[in-house]
Amino acid sequence: MTTIAEINDVSTPRPVTRVITGQPTTEGGGVNLTRVLGQPALSELDPFLLLDEFRSDDSADYLAGFPEHPHRGFETVTYMLAGRMRHGDNHGHSGVIGPGGVQWMTAGRGIVHSEMPEQDEGLMWGFQLWVNLPAADKMGEPGYQEYAADAIPQVDLPDGGQVRVIAGHYGDAVGPVAAAATAPVYLDVRLNADDTFTTAVPAGHNAMLYVYDGAVDVAGQSLTRGQLGQLGQAAGSEDGVAFTAGDEGGRVLLIAGAPLNEPVARYGPFVMNHAHEIRQAALDFQAGRF
Structure with missing residues (x-):
């Protein structure tokens, strides 16, 4: 396995090819959030379909939550x-995650679930990412994984920052979540002022950085809070990511995955490969076959 010394040796870091600013939107029962990926400026980054950030200490922004709704063909x-969120679905899965926790749900052929706040005041802050499934897995069995904060490995960096895997x-340090088709990388990187972070990224993976606090510099491109940087492929043999925090530090999600290179047909909560499959998903849901 790659050592920390080796992953710090990235001779050709990936450049930022596009900067996207998150857009305010409302979802679920009336939750105010910021849509970063899955908006007109960047509709998807194969295999990723959506990235939302929800962050508010005003309960009016989140209390309505995400009541029961269906999904097919991808993973959430x-x-x-910060805060607590309860998951429940029609396949018998349920659980609550708090600060630092992760839920990874595979919709597969169909699932109906809800995500509701377990609090009526205080800060609610988190992210939801949608990961596409390959055609061969879209009609597979639904699944659910839940990990508390202490199940997420954390690596302390030499200058005082941390990486959660x-x-x-x-x-x-190996993250608890694995998906064979897309081989995802999902790191939460927290840097002190002026510190630099580097890591290798698998060749061919599509990658992005989302700055959720502070600012970072990526090969001369500044990214500030609420901005996503789409990363290009490296020109050399050492493929990786490098960025340096600003004067007030930086907190960043680094997300990468193997592209599926398949057609995408999506409508609301359904993501398939062709329009006729979307129509079938709607019919199956209406007939109670999820």
Whole structure:
């Protein structure tokens, strides 16, 4: 396995090819959030379909939650920084995640679930990522994984920052979540002022950085809170990511995955490969076959 010394040796870091600013939107029962990926400026980054951030200490922004709704054909990943969220679905899965916890749900052929706040005041802060499934797995069995904060490995950096490993690995730390088709990397990187972070990224993976606090510099491109940087492929043999925090530090999600290179047909909560499959998903849901 790659060591920390080796992952710090990235001779050709990936450049930022596009900067996207999150857009305010409302979802679920009336939750105010910021849509980063899955908006007109960047509709998807194969295999990722959506990235939302929800952050508010006003309960009016989140209390309505996400009542029961269906999904088919992809996976949802919820990562909490503050607050508590309860998951329940029609396949018997249920659980609550608090600060630092992760829920990874595979919709497969169909699932009806809800995500509701377990609090009526205080800060609610987290992210939801949608990860596409390959055509061969879209009609597979639904699944659910839940990990409390202490199940997410954390690596302390030499200058005082931390890396939490949700999926993929950093040095010898391996995230608990794995998805064979997309081999995802999901790191939460927290840097002190002026510190630099580097890591290898699998060749061919599509990758992005989302700055959720502070600011970072990526190969001369500044990214500030609420901005996503789409990363290009490296020109050399050492493929990786490098960025340096600003004067007030930086907190960043680094997300990468193997592209599926398949057609995408999506409508609301359904993501398939062709329009006729979307129509069938709607019929199956209406007939109670999820």
